Structures are given as structure tokens and as C-alpha cells.
Amino acid sequence: GAVVSQHPSRVICKSGTSVKIECRSLDFQATTMFWYRQFPKKSLMLMATSNEGSKATYEQGVEKDKFLINHASLTLSTLTVTSAHPEDSSFYICSARQVSGNTIYFGEGSWLTVV
């Protein structure tokens, strides 16, 4: 089946720094990818929709200047958490939809810890 890979799987950064998380579709093209955030013992919250070649669409309440999303190619979307704070610590998961078909594939997730 289709594979979506996230990197890094775990990252620790200092407060005030920026950290980038990559989401790659390994064996298919994805014009649209999605970024979710999952708080401990909570459900997944959609943050934004990443569109290849255009600006991301952010959900209400998500700071676009803080969570920068870039979808540079049909197989790569990046999420950059800028000026990270401890409250940004969370599990971030991306998903990608094949250009053909309606199946969504999720990445393995990335644990971000801000100290």
C-alpha cells in the first residue's frame, strides 16, 4: 500500500527556536496533504490543508504565522513550528491523498517536545 513518511519521528528543541517536520508520500503523488495535531489522550485536530504550489488553508484558531506550511512538490509538505514554546509540544501527524482515489494515508507522526 501507499506509504507516507514523516521526519523526524521525535525532536526536542529549545524555546524560541524553530523546528521543521517533513511529510513525504513515498510511492504516490499527493496534491493535497493535511496536518493534524494530537494532544495527549485527545483526538486529532486538523490544523491545515497543504496544497501543492499554493498557500495552505488553515483551520480556525490555528496561527498561520506560527505554523508555516510549505508544499513544494507533489511528494513533500513541511510544517515549521516557529518560535516554539512548551505548549507547542505535541504529536503532529500528516496525511496525504492520492491524486487518484479517495484513500487517505497517514504518516507515522512526529513527537515534538519544546524545552
Next chain:
Amino acid sequence: AQSVTQPDIHITVSEGASLELRCNYSYGATPYLFWYVQSPGQGLQLLLKYFSGDTLVQGIKGFEAEFKRSQSSFNLRKPSVHWSDAAEYFCAVGLTGTASKLTFGTGTRLQVTL
């Protein structure tokens, strides 16, 4: 806006027993419906999905789910649970026409006793 309710936060079953995880959704039309499983610290794995057609859907790992329009439900079932099924289960709904943008339920944590 669509919403998903998983009324059971935590369920414990004995290995070999049957399982049913409940999921109710709220949406004006027929949505796309999904069940995902998440092991601790891991991403999501698709168990099964319903788009249209036969309302009883078969998935991986012996799971099935039944779409009941009259009850706005999409409950997940397994006739005999294995210890390896212990995980968090999420029901999700996607808008018809765009099955990509998903709204998730709060999840049900399944514990399996030996």
C-alpha cells in the same frame, strides 16, 4: 459542520470475546466514514472505510463495520479479539466529495485482558 461521537472512552474485553466500538456522526448528507487504529506513539492505520454501496464493510485484521443511516452510526465490530488489538481506535468522517479532510472522534481505548 460535521461531528463524530465515540461515547466509550475506554473499553476492556477479554481475549477471544467479541467487540463493538460505537461511533455516531452528525452530517446532513451521507458522509465518508472511516475507522483508524493507533498504537501507542504511532501513526494511524486505516482499518476500513465506507463510501457507498453495501452498508456492511469488511476491513483488515478481521474488523467490520456497519453503516446505519437511520441511526447515524458506524459501529466497529470484531467477533474475537486478540491481545494485539489493544490500541486506540478512532472513527472519522469526511465530507462527501472530499474524503480527505477528516473530522475525528475522541477515540476509544481498547484494553484486552488475557
